[in-house]
Amino acid sequence: MSGLIIRLLLMICVERPIPKGTVKGDPFCFDKDIKFFNDRGTATSFADFYKEGHFIFEAKQGGTHNKGTARRGTKNYDLAMEGAFYQARKYAHSPFLPNKPPFVITCDIDSHFELWMSFSGNYGGYGASEVIELDRLLDEKIFDHFVAIFSDPQSLNxxxxxxxxxxxxxxxxxxxxxxxxxxxxxxxxxxxxxxxxxxxxxxxxxxxxxxxxxxx
Incomplete structure (x- = not known):
């Protein structure tokens, strides 16, 4: 997953994430620690990719055969992608984060991105996503949209x-x-x-x- 993100960041000419553990609180990293309260106190999960004040990102790998998360076009695949969204949304609402990121993003590597935007923390349900196929990044408007998400999301508010x-x-x-x-x-x-x-x-x-x- 990190390879895809690095290629994307290089393509849209924005900074790379900081290695986890380098900066206090890990404001921009892969495998971000996300803490939650539970019956025993707190628990920790890990978001695939995170940038404070920008986004929470969860990635899956669909396939055409019996590889990856699930075969694209199947019920299991749909459930996996939907689950990725609800997982990312849960992370976005963690009380231990300094703020709710305006974007929740999921991705099927080598296929598409799904975006949810909210500057109030109300991202809606899975069906509220904007789906962007990878080849649409060649579109100038879509390209600029991704640059803004990664560098200046408030410009999209x-x-x-x-x-x-x-x-x-x-x-x-x-x-x-x-x-x-x-x-x-x-x-x-x-x-x-x-x-x-x-x-x-x-x-x-x-x-x-x-x-x-x-x-x-």
Whole structure:
């Protein structure tokens, strides 16, 4: 599994993980220790790959014959991939982690990735995943998406995007209002125009989001 990840990191030009035990708390490593409370106190499991504030990653190896986790396209394979998600989600909710990572990622090595994004820790169920085949990493948009996951996941936070767009729109509308007033337009006329423009922009934004969602 680590070989695949190293190749991926090299391809998207982001830093490699730090050897486990090198840095206190292992914020970016393979085989991350994940602690939990249980009836006897605490127990420790191991996440395949982890980066603090970024993701929890679990990998499986599907196959076409009787090798790997299970044969792709079979019920056992589906159950194994679903189990990988619930395992990773459990790790993400460990009270011993400093925060819940915004991404839960599972992977069938040599086949595809499955992504769940949540900046609130509510990743949803297994069916909420975004499936990305390995060859789709050649797509510039998908490539940039992975770069952001590994280097700047907050840039993908919808709340940050909405806040940034809102500020930009507000600045633009303020400049437009000032210009219209300088042209001798009445305040009420300016206000009506700006309200109409805002409504049109909102409608376009909603339609674009619907189109983007349908293309996933």
């Amino acid at each position: 919808p709340e940050n995007y909405r806040a940034r767009v809102t500020r930009e729109v507000a600045r633009t509308l303020a400049k437009l209002a000032k210009w219209l007033e300088e042209q001798g337009k009445e305040p009420q006329e300016v206000a009506n125009f700006l309200m109409h423009s805002t409504a049109c922009n909102l409608e376009v934004s909603i339609k674009k989001r619907q189109v983007d969602h349908s293309m996933r």
